[in-house]
Amino acid sequence: DAGVIQSPRHEVTEMGQEVTLRCKPISxxxxxFWYRQTMMRGLELxxxxxxxxxxxxxxxxxxRFSAKMPNASFSTLKIQPSEPxxxxxxxxxxxxxxxxxxxxxxxxxxxxxx
Amino acid sequence: GxxxxxxxxxxxxxxxxxxxxNCAYSNSASDYFIWYKQESxxxxxxxxxxxxxxxxxxxxxxxVLLNKTVKHLSLQIAATQPxxxxxxxxxxxxxxxRKLIWGLGTSLAVNP
Numbered sequence: 001d002a003g004v005i006q007s008p009r010h011e012v013t014e015m016g017q018e019v020t021l022r023c024k025p026i027s028x029x030x031x032x033f034w035y036r037q038t039m040m041r042g043l044e045l046x047x048x049x050x051x052x053x054x055x056x057x058x059x060x061x062x063x064r065f066s067a068k069m070p071n072a073s074f075s076t077l078k079i080q081p082s083e084p085x086x087x088x089x090x091x092x093x094x095x096x097x098x099x100x101x102x103x104x105x106x107x108x109x110x111x112x113x114x
Numbered sequence: 115g116x117x118x119x120x121x122x123x124x125x126x127x128x129x130x131x132x133x134x135x136n137c138a139y140s141n142s143a144s145d146y147f148i149w150y151k152q153e154s155x156x157x158x159x160x161x162x163x164x165x166x167x168x169x170x171x172x173x174x175x176x177x178v179l180l181n182k183t184v185k186h187l188s189l190q191i192a193a194t195q196p197x198x199x200x201x202x203x204x205x206x207x208x209x210x211x212r213k214l215i216w217g218l219g220t221s222l223a224v225n226p
Contacts, residue, residue, distance in 0.1 A: 091158075093157070102163065103158075105159070107155070
């Protein structure tokens with residue numbers, strides 16, 4: 001298995017632009033997670049899905065952030081409009097079960113908002 | 115061990131020595147604990163986990179120890195190798211979905 005696949009690997013955009021991050025989880029996994037990592041705050045869970053249904057989005061910073069999972073093999077995290085404080089590494093992870101145990105992470109998207 | 119702040123605590127060891135990375139967790143109701151390794155430019159990678167009904171669990175070259183009395187978790191790496199250089203995160207979970215609370219990480223540097 002190729003593991004969790006994220007794209008793009010790097011994204012540089014200007015403040016106010018829309019940003020879309022993409023994720024393909026491991027085939028057969030039932031849960032998908034979006035995390036954000038910064039030096040100041042470490043790893044923060046933004047949202048997670050079980051069987052394509054959003055379960056907990058309490059970590060989504062504000063209405064500018066939205067996430068979708070239209071099917072079991074694809075998810076997007078969208079930021080509109082983007083702001084410089086959104087600059088971070090965004091990770092997608094998946095797990096076989098319905099809990100947060102044993103997550104498999106992708107390589108992340110390094111987002112820079114200028 | 116784990117700490118809050120801009121600078122990650124750093125553990126520096128000689129190649130071949132054993133490493134011990136410590137973590138203090140906060141929630142006495144946590145019943146699941148997990149260690150991840152993150153190399154530069156990569157996502158966190160699962161190392162080992164342990165449930166609260168155990169106090170020790172061993173993997174390949176790694177051992178996790180859990181002391182619930184003092185809410186302390188440690189990761190021991192035997193015969194540390196240069197490839198072990200990374201940031202190590204502990205995380206605790208509780209409840210049915212095991213929602214994780216992550217530490218800020220400890221940087222391990224292995225000197226040849």
